[in-house]
Amino acid sequence: MSLVATLVSAHGQAPLDDALLARLRDAAGGTATTARLDGAIAADLFADAADARKLEAALRTALDGLPVDVIVQPAATRRKRLFLADMDSTMIGQECIDELADYVGLREKVSDITERAMRGELAFEPALRERVALLKGVPLSVIEEIIRERITLTAGGRELVRTMRANGHYTALVSGGFTVFTGPIGAMIGFDEDRSNLLLGQDGLLSGEVGEPILGKQAKLDTLVELRERLGVAPALTMAVGDGANDLAMLGEAGLGVAFRAKPAVAAAAAARLDHADLTALLYAQGYRADEIVRG
The missing domain is CATH 3.30.70.260 (ACT domain)
Incomplete structure (x- = not known):
């Protein structure tokens, strides 16, 4: 071979x-x-x-x-025809829920739960419910400020998504985070679509609850299979990238599953890993040359 x-x-x-x-x-x-x-x-x-x-x-x-x-x-x-990506700590440099927690002085507590969940030490769904409950009363209005002032896009992400789309391929942002972040951030990067969880609120404040069912490990896998079948893409021509334990099933099902700056267990299990280069590496991996990359 x-x-x-x-x-x-x-x-x-x-x-x-x-x-x-x-x-x-x-x-x-x-x-x-x-x-x-x-x-x-x-x-x-x-x-x-x-x-x-x-x-x-x-x-x-x-x-x-x-x-x-x-x-x-x-x-x-x-050369892949379908690309799925995690958002937090993959397509962006932050964990959005940790940034929300900072507004109520609970960053350290929430970050610890996030880290343990991403390492696979805690089940994702109950860990998410626990963290969201701590955010009760946070104004929904702070989300726009967080995106504007705290969120940084991972280098190479825009080029990766826009180059694939320019070549007729499909891209989806699939996150265990929240629609209030994935919508704007997915549009900034250029994804075809985004899927994530719904933060519930009332009277302009977070209620401390998340919409059910929660999009976690199984839902990410199911999304890959659904899009692959809907678009008629062969399994080998799919690619996924992520950093946490809830990405493992999706990475394992993809034709090329890539762990990005990942937790040790994820890096060890994935078919490929990126420890040093930025996300344009996933274009080079598909055989794109420098002059074929859509910049900006």
Whole structure:
């Protein structure tokens, strides 16, 4: 089977120069070849091999700790037609519920529950209900301010989504967070659609309740399957990215499931992981060259 290993350097930290690429070709063995995608930032390594995990391990050993991400997959199905993404700590740098908690002086308590849920130590649904209950009385009006002043988009996210859409592919933001955030943020990034949970309120204040049923691990998986079937996309041509335990089922079902700056258990279970590069790495992984990326 022909595999492609996409190598993406964290900008300016470990350039993929000729010497490094030669070392990686040697590590891959046989008749491995390389091709540049974006100067010293991204390159492909093609190898006739049957075991993606074995090839990835060999390349990581050869990298010897350099900040270069490695994504290995079958070359024939690398260009994806359906992309699903988690929002908090993936497409944005924050956890929105933690930012809401800051308004009532409960950031530390809520952040601790969030962290434990994302590591898989707590079931997602009851952990979400517990955190939302602590937000009772927070004015709904603060959400617009949080989005404007506290939320930062993850580097490369807009380019990833807009390039895929420009090539006729479908993108969905699927979050265990809340519609009041995913709607505006999804539009800012450029997603085709967004799905998330409903924060309930009354008289302009949060009621401390979340709409049922809660969109969690199973719902993310179900959304991937639903969209795949509706759009007629082969399973191998789907891609998903996330960072938490509630993303694992979705990542496992996708043709390429990518853990982004993920919790250890998630990084270990996912088919691929991004520890260093930004989200444009998921375009390079699909074979897009620098001049094909929709910027801005």
